[in-house]
Amino acid sequence: MKELPGNVFVSGQLMPAQIQVLAEQGVKSVINNRPDQEAPLQPLSEEMEAAAEAASLGYLHIPMSAGLTPDLIAASIKAFESAPRPIVVFCASGRRSTVLWAFAHIDQLGIDAVMQAMSDAGYQLEQIRNPLMEFAARDRTC
Template identity: 40%
Template sequence: MKRLTDTMFVAPQVQPGDIAALKNAGVAMIINNRPDDEEPGQPKSREIREAAEAEGIGYAHIPVGHGISPAEVDEMREALSSAGDAKVLGFCRSGTRSTLLWALARNEDGVDREELEAAAEGAGYSLAPINHLLS
């Protein structure tokens, strides 16, 4: 997991077998940003949801393909809002889409662009692909 903020982390693909360790690390909600069947052998969203629910962890599936839509940003805002101050883990293939979607959602909530850029860069990600969408 790479830290964006005290409560937001991103990671590459999560496996159902990782969920207990994530719970032990304090993760209270998982946001899956991968479409099912993006790669052969990738676990289905349903499998991860079931493992998360068995551990009492919240789960949201907001799949992002090519480009991020306003609806996906709204869904991310809702998921983050529902988590409150709990620790959230967003994941995709590499963590990049989760970082970009998080930044767009937080920007819509009024978080300063420079703060978002610093958080992303601190975790090893660039917001350059969405610079034109940030205020």
């Protein structure tokens, strides 16, 4: 797992058996950004949710499959604002989860801090700098 600011940890695919270990390490919430049946042998969201419930962890499924959408970003912002921390967020490699974390934290941290945090975590995502800047500059009066 790689650490991001805000008591957030990003990971590749987790398995249900790992959820109890995360709870024992103090994790309070899990966010799954992986769509069901994306790959063979991948656990379904309902299996991950059952494991989280058994471990008394919060669980959210916010699948990202075909790219960023306003609804996906809004759901991620809400999740990061409301989920008890520490949070573990995962997808296949951690890359999509890191992108969603960036959009959810851009207003709070600013572009340079978000870009640096992603880089420090091992994700070279310079290609999202402009979309992040556009998102941060959006008109919020509507």
